[in-house]
Amino acid sequence: MFDQSPYVCRVEWGIRGAREAAERGDIIIIVDVLSFSSTVISALSCGAIIYPYPPNLDGSVYAGKVDAEYILGRAEAARKGKPTLSPVSFNHEHVNKKYVLSSLNGAFCTWIASKVPALLIGALLNVDAVASIANQVRSKTKASITVVPCGEQWSELSEYENNLRPAIEDYLGAGAILSNLEGKKSPEAKVCIGAFQNSNQNIAELIWECGSGRELRERGFEADVTHCSRLNLNQTVPILHKDHFVPALLIE
Template structure:
Protein backbone atom coordinates (compact mmCIF):
# COMPACT_ATOMS: atom_id res chain seq x y z
CA UNK A 1 0.00 0.00 0.00
CA UNK A 2 1.23 3.48 -0.82
CA UNK A 3 1.45 5.65 2.29
CA UNK A 4 3.14 8.72 3.77
CA UNK A 5 6.27 6.85 4.91
CA UNK A 6 8.80 9.07 3.05
CA UNK A 7 7.84 11.95 5.34
CA UNK A 8 8.62 12.72 8.99
CA UNK A 9 5.22 14.23 9.88
CA UNK A 10 2.02 12.53 8.76
CA UNK A 11 -1.72 12.65 9.33
CA UNK A 12 -4.06 9.63 9.38
CA UNK A 13 -7.73 9.36 10.31
CA UNK A 14 -9.40 7.37 13.07
CA UNK A 15 -8.93 3.86 14.39
CA UNK A 16 -7.52 2.47 11.14
CA UNK A 17 -5.03 5.31 10.95
CA UNK A 18 -4.06 4.74 14.58
CA UNK A 19 -3.36 1.08 13.90
CA UNK A 20 -1.32 1.90 10.79
CA UNK A 21 0.83 4.42 12.68
CA UNK A 22 1.24 2.07 15.64
CA UNK A 23 2.44 -0.73 13.39
CA UNK A 24 5.10 1.64 12.00
CA UNK A 25 6.23 2.53 15.51
CA UNK A 26 5.54 6.24 15.08
CA UNK A 27 5.14 8.77 17.84
CA UNK A 28 1.37 9.36 17.86
CA UNK A 29 -0.68 12.42 18.77
CA UNK A 30 -4.38 11.67 19.31
CA UNK A 31 -6.69 14.58 18.43
CA UNK A 32 -10.36 14.43 19.44
CA UNK A 33 -11.30 18.08 20.01
CA UNK A 34 -14.96 17.49 20.97
CA UNK A 35 -14.15 16.16 23.43
CA UNK A 36 -11.85 13.32 24.56
CA UNK A 37 -8.55 15.12 23.90
CA UNK A 38 -9.75 18.41 25.31
CA UNK A 39 -11.10 16.62 28.39
CA UNK A 40 -7.84 14.78 29.06
CA UNK A 41 -5.83 18.00 28.69
CA UNK A 42 -8.22 19.91 30.95
CA UNK A 43 -8.36 17.14 33.56
CA UNK A 44 -4.57 16.84 33.77
CA UNK A 45 -4.31 20.61 33.98
CA UNK A 46 -6.11 20.24 37.32
CA UNK A 47 -4.02 17.25 38.38
CA UNK A 48 -6.57 14.49 37.77
CA UNK A 49 -5.35 11.01 36.76
CA UNK A 50 -7.05 9.67 33.62
CA UNK A 51 -7.14 6.03 32.53
CA UNK A 52 -8.36 5.75 28.90
CA UNK A 53 -10.53 2.73 28.16
CA UNK A 54 -12.34 1.45 25.06
CA UNK A 55 -16.15 1.55 25.10
CA UNK A 56 -16.61 -2.10 24.09
CA UNK A 57 -15.17 -3.44 27.37
CA UNK A 58 -16.69 -3.01 30.84
CA UNK A 59 -15.04 0.19 32.06
CA UNK A 60 -16.95 0.19 35.34
CA UNK A 61 -15.49 -3.18 36.27
CA UNK A 62 -12.00 -1.96 35.33
CA UNK A 63 -12.46 1.19 37.45
CA UNK A 64 -13.34 -0.91 40.48
CA UNK A 65 -10.23 -3.05 40.03
CA UNK A 66 -7.91 -0.03 40.03
CA UNK A 67 -9.86 1.94 42.69
CA UNK A 68 -10.85 4.66 40.25
CA UNK A 69 -14.13 6.34 39.42
CA UNK A 70 -15.81 5.39 36.16
CA UNK A 71 -16.82 8.54 34.29
CA UNK A 72 -20.50 8.61 33.43
CA UNK A 73 -22.25 10.08 30.41
CA UNK A 74 -22.55 13.87 30.24
CA UNK A 75 -26.22 14.15 31.27
CA UNK A 76 -26.02 11.53 34.01
CA UNK A 77 -22.81 12.96 35.48
CA UNK A 78 -24.14 16.52 35.36
CA UNK A 79 -27.12 15.52 37.49
CA UNK A 80 -24.81 13.83 40.00
CA UNK A 81 -22.35 16.74 40.02
CA UNK A 82 -19.49 14.52 38.88
CA UNK A 83 -16.79 15.00 36.22
CA UNK A 84 -17.55 13.61 32.80
CA UNK A 85 -16.44 13.71 29.16
CA UNK A 86 -17.32 17.38 29.38
CA UNK A 87 -13.94 19.13 29.84
CA UNK A 88 -15.43 22.01 31.83
CA UNK A 89 -16.60 19.54 34.50
CA UNK A 90 -13.05 19.23 35.86
CA UNK A 91 -11.65 21.59 38.49
CA UNK A 92 -9.32 21.72 41.53
CA UNK A 93 -11.54 19.29 43.44
CA UNK A 94 -10.37 16.47 41.18
CA UNK A 95 -6.62 16.79 41.83
CA UNK A 96 -4.92 13.41 42.38
CA UNK A 97 -8.18 11.51 41.88
CA UNK A 98 -8.29 8.60 39.43
CA UNK A 99 -10.87 8.36 36.64
CA UNK A 100 -11.57 5.86 33.88
CA UNK A 101 -12.59 7.72 30.73
CA UNK A 102 -14.06 5.98 27.72
CA UNK A 103 -15.20 7.31 24.36
CA UNK A 104 -16.07 5.93 20.95
CA UNK A 105 -13.29 7.79 19.19
CA UNK A 106 -10.40 9.27 21.16
CA UNK A 107 -10.24 6.63 23.89
CA UNK A 108 -10.61 3.84 21.33
CA UNK A 109 -7.81 5.24 19.16
CA UNK A 110 -5.63 5.56 22.24
CA UNK A 111 -6.29 1.92 23.13
CA UNK A 112 -5.39 0.75 19.64
CA UNK A 113 -2.12 2.71 19.59
CA UNK A 114 -1.10 2.28 23.23
CA UNK A 115 2.10 0.31 22.52
CA UNK A 116 3.88 2.97 20.47
CA UNK A 117 7.15 4.62 21.63
CA UNK A 118 5.18 7.69 22.77
CA UNK A 119 1.48 8.52 22.65
CA UNK A 120 0.47 12.09 23.39
CA UNK A 121 -2.86 13.89 23.57
CA UNK A 122 -3.29 16.98 21.45
CA UNK A 123 -6.05 19.53 21.06
CA UNK A 124 -6.46 23.15 20.14
CA UNK A 125 -6.04 23.92 23.84
CA UNK A 126 -2.42 22.70 23.91
CA UNK A 127 -1.44 22.65 20.22
CA UNK A 128 1.89 24.47 20.45
CA UNK A 129 2.90 22.74 23.68
CA UNK A 130 2.22 19.20 22.48
CA UNK A 131 4.13 19.98 19.29
CA UNK A 132 7.12 21.30 21.27
CA UNK A 133 7.26 18.12 23.36
CA UNK A 134 6.89 15.97 20.24
CA UNK A 135 9.76 17.78 18.56
CA UNK A 136 11.98 16.84 21.51
CA UNK A 137 10.83 13.22 21.56
CA UNK A 138 11.25 12.83 17.82
CA UNK A 139 14.91 13.73 18.05
CA UNK A 140 15.49 11.56 21.12
CA UNK A 141 13.74 8.52 19.62
CA UNK A 142 14.65 9.08 15.98
CA UNK A 143 11.03 8.34 15.10
CA UNK A 144 8.46 9.79 12.74
CA UNK A 145 5.24 11.43 13.93
CA UNK A 146 1.65 10.70 12.99
CA UNK A 147 -1.15 13.00 14.07
CA UNK A 148 -4.50 11.19 14.33
CA UNK A 149 -7.67 13.27 13.97
CA UNK A 150 -10.17 10.79 15.37
CA UNK A 151 -13.34 12.00 13.67
CA UNK A 152 -16.87 10.97 14.62
CA UNK A 153 -19.05 7.98 13.82
CA UNK A 154 -22.14 8.02 11.65
CA UNK A 155 -25.19 6.68 13.45
CA UNK A 156 -27.38 4.00 11.88
CA UNK A 157 -24.68 2.99 9.40
CA UNK A 158 -25.46 0.14 7.05
CA UNK A 159 -23.31 -2.98 6.94
CA UNK A 160 -21.61 -2.01 3.68
CA UNK A 161 -20.88 1.57 4.78
CA UNK A 162 -17.83 3.10 6.43
CA UNK A 163 -18.97 4.60 9.76
CA UNK A 164 -16.13 7.14 10.13
CA UNK A 165 -17.32 10.73 9.73
CA UNK A 166 -14.38 13.12 9.26
CA UNK A 167 -14.85 16.01 11.69
CA UNK A 168 -13.55 19.49 10.88
CA UNK A 169 -12.75 20.31 14.51
CA UNK A 170 -10.32 17.37 14.65
CA UNK A 171 -8.84 18.24 11.25
CA UNK A 172 -8.25 21.84 12.34
CA UNK A 173 -6.79 20.68 15.66
CA UNK A 174 -4.45 18.34 13.80
CA UNK A 175 -3.50 21.16 11.42
CA UNK A 176 -2.70 23.46 14.33
CA UNK A 177 -0.39 20.87 15.90
CA UNK A 178 1.26 20.01 12.58
CA UNK A 179 1.95 23.70 11.93
CA UNK A 180 4.21 23.75 15.02
CA UNK A 181 5.96 20.44 14.30
CA UNK A 182 9.47 20.32 12.88
CA UNK A 183 10.32 17.91 10.10
CA UNK A 184 9.28 17.30 6.52
CA UNK A 185 5.50 17.18 6.12
CA UNK A 186 3.58 14.78 3.90
CA UNK A 187 1.24 16.31 1.30
CA UNK A 188 -1.66 15.20 3.49
CA UNK A 189 -0.13 17.05 6.44
CA UNK A 190 0.54 20.16 4.35
CA UNK A 191 -3.11 20.35 3.28
CA UNK A 192 -4.19 19.90 6.90
CA UNK A 193 -1.91 22.76 7.95
CA UNK A 194 -3.33 24.87 5.15
CA UNK A 195 -6.87 24.32 6.44
CA UNK A 196 -5.78 25.53 9.88
CA UNK A 197 -3.97 28.62 8.58
CA UNK A 198 -6.92 29.55 6.35
CA UNK A 199 -9.42 29.36 9.23
CA UNK A 200 -7.29 30.41 12.21
CA UNK A 201 -8.99 33.79 12.55
CA UNK A 202 -12.44 32.19 12.81
CA UNK A 203 -11.78 28.87 14.54
CA UNK A 204 -14.24 29.45 17.36
CA UNK A 205 -17.07 30.45 15.02
CA UNK A 206 -16.51 27.48 12.70
CA UNK A 207 -16.37 24.93 15.48
CA UNK A 208 -19.38 26.51 17.19
CA UNK A 209 -21.45 25.97 14.05
CA UNK A 210 -19.99 22.70 12.71
CA UNK A 211 -21.95 19.45 12.96
CA UNK A 212 -20.25 18.24 16.14
CA UNK A 213 -20.51 21.65 17.76
CA UNK A 214 -24.21 21.98 16.95
CA UNK A 215 -24.86 18.49 18.33
CA UNK A 216 -23.29 19.36 21.68
CA UNK A 217 -25.01 22.74 21.82
CA UNK A 218 -28.42 21.22 21.20
CA UNK A 219 -27.75 18.80 24.07
CA UNK A 220 -27.00 21.72 26.37
CA UNK A 221 -23.20 21.63 26.28
CA UNK A 222 -22.38 24.87 24.51
CA UNK A 223 -19.81 25.66 27.22
CA UNK A 224 -17.82 22.61 26.08
CA UNK A 225 -17.74 23.86 22.49
CA UNK A 226 -16.49 27.29 23.55
CA UNK A 227 -13.87 25.80 25.85
CA UNK A 228 -12.52 23.32 23.30
CA UNK A 229 -12.27 25.93 20.52
CA UNK A 230 -9.62 28.03 22.26
CA UNK A 231 -6.08 27.90 20.89
CA UNK A 232 -2.95 27.45 23.02
CA UNK A 233 -4.44 28.21 26.45
CA UNK A 234 -2.73 25.29 28.28
CA UNK A 235 0.86 24.10 28.42
CA UNK A 236 -0.29 20.71 29.75
CA UNK A 237 0.86 17.80 27.57
CA UNK A 238 -0.59 14.38 28.48
CA UNK A 239 1.54 11.37 27.60
CA UNK A 240 0.48 7.76 28.09
CA UNK A 241 2.48 5.96 30.75
CA UNK A 242 1.54 2.28 30.93
CA UNK A 243 -2.25 2.52 31.41
CA UNK A 244 -2.84 6.17 32.31
CA UNK A 245 -1.91 9.70 31.30
CA UNK A 246 0.70 11.75 33.08
CA UNK A 247 1.77 15.31 32.37
CA UNK A 248 5.02 15.48 30.43
CA UNK A 249 7.77 17.49 32.10
Protein backbone atom coordinates in the same frame (compact mmCIF):
# COMPACT_ATOMS: atom_id res chain seq x y z
CA MET B 1 -0.67 0.65 -1.04
CA PHE B 2 -1.51 3.94 0.71
CA ASP B 3 1.71 5.14 2.30
CA GLN B 4 3.23 8.35 3.69
CA SER B 5 6.50 6.66 4.67
CA PRO B 6 8.93 9.06 2.86
CA TYR B 7 7.86 11.80 5.28
CA VAL B 8 8.58 12.50 8.94
CA CYS B 9 5.23 14.18 9.76
CA ARG B 10 2.02 12.48 8.70
CA VAL B 11 -1.71 12.65 9.27
CA GLU B 12 -3.96 9.58 9.46
CA TRP B 13 -7.67 9.36 10.30
CA GLY B 14 -9.28 7.40 13.10
CA ILE B 15 -8.78 3.94 14.52
CA ARG B 16 -7.26 2.51 11.34
CA GLY B 17 -4.77 5.36 11.16
CA ALA B 18 -3.87 4.97 14.83
CA ARG B 19 -3.32 1.24 14.45
CA GLU B 20 -1.10 1.57 11.39
CA ALA B 21 0.95 4.35 12.99
CA ALA B 22 1.46 2.16 16.05
CA GLU B 23 2.58 -0.74 13.88
CA ARG B 24 5.20 1.56 12.32
CA GLY B 25 6.42 2.62 15.76
CA ASP B 26 5.60 6.30 15.22
CA ILE B 27 5.18 8.95 17.87
CA ILE B 28 1.40 9.46 17.89
CA ILE B 29 -0.66 12.53 18.72
CA ILE B 30 -4.34 11.75 19.27
CA VAL B 31 -6.64 14.68 18.37
CA ASP B 32 -10.28 14.49 19.46
CA VAL B 33 -11.24 18.12 20.03
CA LEU B 34 -14.90 17.52 20.96
CA SER B 35 -14.13 16.21 23.43
CA PHE B 36 -11.81 13.35 24.57
CA SER B 37 -8.54 15.18 23.96
CA SER B 38 -9.79 18.44 25.42
CA THR B 39 -11.18 16.62 28.45
CA VAL B 40 -7.96 14.75 29.18
CA ILE B 41 -5.93 17.98 28.88
CA SER B 42 -8.35 19.85 31.15
CA ALA B 43 -8.52 17.03 33.69
CA LEU B 44 -4.74 16.71 33.97
CA SER B 45 -4.34 20.46 34.29
CA CYS B 46 -6.58 20.18 37.38
CA GLY B 47 -4.46 17.35 38.79
CA ALA B 48 -6.78 14.44 37.98
CA ILE B 49 -5.48 11.06 36.80
CA ILE B 50 -7.13 9.64 33.67
CA TYR B 51 -7.18 6.01 32.55
CA PRO B 52 -8.37 5.68 28.91
CA TYR B 53 -10.51 2.65 28.15
CA PRO B 54 -12.36 1.44 25.03
CA PRO B 55 -16.15 1.68 25.12
CA ASN B 56 -16.72 -1.87 23.92
CA LEU B 57 -15.28 -3.26 27.19
CA ASP B 58 -16.69 -2.92 30.70
CA GLY B 59 -15.17 0.28 32.02
CA SER B 60 -16.84 -0.03 35.42
CA VAL B 61 -15.14 -3.37 36.06
CA TYR B 62 -11.79 -1.96 34.93
CA ALA B 63 -12.28 1.06 37.20
CA GLY B 64 -12.61 -1.28 40.16
CA LYS B 65 -9.33 -2.98 39.25
CA VAL B 66 -7.38 0.30 39.16
CA ASP B 67 -9.24 1.83 42.13
CA ALA B 68 -10.70 4.62 40.00
CA GLU B 69 -14.13 6.08 39.33
CA TYR B 70 -15.78 5.26 36.02
CA ILE B 71 -16.88 8.43 34.27
CA LEU B 72 -20.55 8.37 33.32
CA GLY B 73 -22.22 9.91 30.30
CA ARG B 74 -22.53 13.71 30.22
CA ALA B 75 -26.19 13.93 31.20
CA GLU B 76 -26.12 11.31 33.96
CA ALA B 77 -22.88 12.59 35.49
CA ALA B 78 -24.11 16.19 35.37
CA ARG B 79 -27.24 15.20 37.35
CA LYS B 80 -25.02 13.62 40.01
CA GLY B 81 -22.50 16.47 40.06
CA LYS B 82 -19.64 14.28 38.85
CA PRO B 83 -16.95 14.91 36.22
CA THR B 84 -17.87 13.81 32.72
CA LEU B 85 -16.57 13.70 29.16
CA SER B 86 -17.27 17.43 29.30
CA PRO B 87 -13.90 19.17 29.83
CA VAL B 88 -15.45 21.99 31.86
CA SER B 89 -16.70 19.49 34.46
CA PHE B 90 -13.19 19.13 35.91
CA ASN B 91 -11.81 21.45 38.54
CA HIS B 92 -9.19 21.41 41.30
CA GLU B 93 -11.51 19.43 43.58
CA HIS B 94 -10.50 16.45 41.44
CA VAL B 95 -6.76 16.66 42.13
CA ASN B 96 -5.12 13.24 42.62
CA LYS B 97 -8.41 11.46 41.96
CA LYS B 98 -8.42 8.63 39.42
CA TYR B 99 -10.99 8.29 36.64
CA VAL B 100 -11.60 5.81 33.83
CA LEU B 101 -12.66 7.63 30.66
CA SER B 102 -14.18 5.85 27.68
CA SER B 103 -15.13 7.35 24.34
CA LEU B 104 -15.98 6.01 20.92
CA ASN B 105 -13.15 7.91 19.24
CA GLY B 106 -10.25 9.32 21.25
CA ALA B 107 -10.17 6.66 23.97
CA PHE B 108 -10.52 3.91 21.38
CA CYS B 109 -7.69 5.30 19.25
CA THR B 110 -5.51 5.60 22.36
CA TRP B 111 -6.20 1.98 23.32
CA ILE B 112 -5.37 0.73 19.83
CA ALA B 113 -2.11 2.69 19.64
CA SER B 114 -0.81 2.40 23.20
CA LYS B 115 2.46 0.56 22.41
CA VAL B 116 4.49 3.34 20.78
CA PRO B 117 7.57 5.44 21.66
CA ALA B 118 5.20 8.15 22.90
CA LEU B 119 1.45 8.66 22.70
CA LEU B 120 0.49 12.28 23.26
CA ILE B 121 -2.89 13.97 23.52
CA GLY B 122 -3.36 17.10 21.45
CA ALA B 123 -6.15 19.58 20.85
CA LEU B 124 -6.55 23.24 20.06
CA LEU B 125 -6.07 23.88 23.78
CA ASN B 126 -2.39 22.83 23.80
CA VAL B 127 -1.16 23.14 20.20
CA ASP B 128 2.22 24.72 20.86
CA ALA B 129 2.99 22.62 23.92
CA VAL B 130 2.14 19.24 22.40
CA ALA B 131 4.13 20.00 19.24
CA SER B 132 7.12 21.02 21.37
CA ILE B 133 7.02 17.76 23.33
CA ALA B 134 6.64 15.72 20.13
CA ASN B 135 9.65 17.47 18.62
CA GLN B 136 11.68 16.72 21.77
CA VAL B 137 10.70 13.04 21.70
CA ARG B 138 11.54 12.78 18.01
CA SER B 139 14.99 14.32 18.58
CA LYS B 140 15.72 11.50 21.04
CA THR B 141 14.03 8.56 19.29
CA LYS B 142 14.34 9.58 15.60
CA ALA B 143 10.83 8.17 15.14
CA SER B 144 8.36 9.71 12.70
CA ILE B 145 5.28 11.54 13.99
CA THR B 146 1.71 10.71 13.02
CA VAL B 147 -1.08 13.07 14.03
CA VAL B 148 -4.41 11.23 14.26
CA PRO B 149 -7.61 13.28 13.96
CA CYS B 150 -10.09 10.82 15.39
CA GLY B 151 -13.29 12.00 13.74
CA GLU B 152 -16.75 10.92 14.83
CA GLN B 153 -18.92 7.91 14.06
CA TRP B 154 -22.07 7.70 12.01
CA SER B 155 -25.07 6.07 13.63
CA GLU B 156 -27.66 3.93 11.89
CA LEU B 157 -25.35 2.69 9.15
CA SER B 158 -26.76 1.29 5.94
CA GLU B 159 -25.30 -1.73 4.21
CA TYR B 160 -21.80 -1.21 2.74
CA GLU B 161 -21.19 1.99 4.72
CA ASN B 162 -18.30 2.49 7.12
CA ASN B 163 -18.76 4.39 10.37
CA LEU B 164 -16.00 7.05 10.26
CA ARG B 165 -17.42 10.55 10.07
CA PRO B 166 -14.59 13.04 9.41
CA ALA B 167 -14.78 16.01 11.77
CA ILE B 168 -13.46 19.45 10.86
CA GLU B 169 -12.63 20.32 14.47
CA ASP B 170 -10.19 17.40 14.63
CA TYR B 171 -8.77 18.20 11.19
CA LEU B 172 -8.17 21.83 12.18
CA GLY B 173 -6.62 20.75 15.46
CA ALA B 174 -4.35 18.33 13.63
CA GLY B 175 -3.34 21.05 11.17
CA ALA B 176 -2.50 23.45 13.97
CA ILE B 177 -0.23 20.86 15.61
CA LEU B 178 1.38 19.79 12.33
CA SER B 179 2.24 23.41 11.55
CA ASN B 180 4.50 23.41 14.62
CA LEU B 181 6.19 20.04 14.07
CA GLU B 182 9.74 19.77 12.79
CA GLY B 183 10.52 17.52 9.84
CA LYS B 184 9.41 16.95 6.27
CA LYS B 185 5.62 16.98 5.90
CA SER B 186 3.62 14.58 3.74
CA PRO B 187 1.28 16.08 1.12
CA GLU B 188 -1.62 15.03 3.37
CA ALA B 189 -0.02 16.90 6.27
CA LYS B 190 0.58 20.00 4.14
CA VAL B 191 -3.08 20.14 3.09
CA CYS B 192 -4.13 19.71 6.72
CA ILE B 193 -1.83 22.58 7.75
CA GLY B 194 -3.31 24.72 4.97
CA ALA B 195 -6.82 24.08 6.27
CA PHE B 196 -5.81 25.37 9.69
CA GLN B 197 -3.89 28.37 8.41
CA ASN B 198 -6.80 29.37 6.20
CA SER B 199 -9.22 29.10 9.14
CA ASN B 200 -7.10 30.39 11.99
CA GLN B 201 -8.76 33.80 12.24
CA ASN B 202 -12.27 32.42 12.71
CA ILE B 203 -11.64 28.95 14.08
CA ALA B 204 -13.92 29.40 17.11
CA GLU B 205 -16.82 30.44 14.87
CA LEU B 206 -16.25 27.49 12.54
CA ILE B 207 -16.27 24.98 15.39
CA TRP B 208 -19.31 26.63 16.99
CA GLU B 209 -21.25 26.26 13.74
CA CYS B 210 -19.89 22.92 12.48
CA GLY B 211 -21.94 19.74 12.69
CA SER B 212 -20.19 18.42 15.80
CA GLY B 213 -20.43 21.79 17.52
CA ARG B 214 -24.14 22.13 16.80
CA GLU B 215 -24.70 18.55 17.94
CA LEU B 216 -23.21 19.34 21.37
CA ARG B 217 -24.95 22.72 21.63
CA GLU B 218 -28.33 21.19 20.91
CA ARG B 219 -27.73 18.81 23.82
CA GLY B 220 -27.03 21.74 26.15
CA PHE B 221 -23.22 21.69 26.15
CA GLU B 222 -22.46 25.10 24.67
CA ALA B 223 -19.72 25.66 27.27
CA ASP B 224 -17.86 22.60 25.97
CA VAL B 225 -17.77 23.96 22.42
CA THR B 226 -16.53 27.35 23.58
CA HIS B 227 -13.86 25.86 25.83
CA CYS B 228 -12.57 23.37 23.25
CA SER B 229 -12.22 26.09 20.58
CA ARG B 230 -9.65 28.11 22.53
CA LEU B 231 -6.20 28.05 20.98
CA ASN B 232 -3.20 27.48 23.28
CA LEU B 233 -5.17 28.00 26.47
CA ASN B 234 -3.25 25.25 28.26
CA GLN B 235 0.36 24.07 28.44
CA THR B 236 -0.52 20.59 29.75
CA VAL B 237 0.56 17.73 27.45
CA PRO B 238 -0.85 14.34 28.47
CA ILE B 239 1.39 11.40 27.63
CA LEU B 240 0.37 7.78 28.11
CA HIS B 241 2.45 6.21 30.87
CA LYS B 242 1.66 2.49 31.15
CA ASP B 243 -2.15 2.59 31.59
CA HIS B 244 -2.85 6.24 32.41
CA PHE B 245 -1.98 9.77 31.36
CA VAL B 246 0.54 11.98 33.13
CA PRO B 247 1.86 15.43 32.17
CA ALA B 248 4.65 14.88 29.67
CA LEU B 249 7.21 16.94 31.55
CA LEU B 250 7.09 14.41 34.38
CA ILE B 251 8.42 11.66 32.11
CA GLU B 252 12.22 11.44 32.02
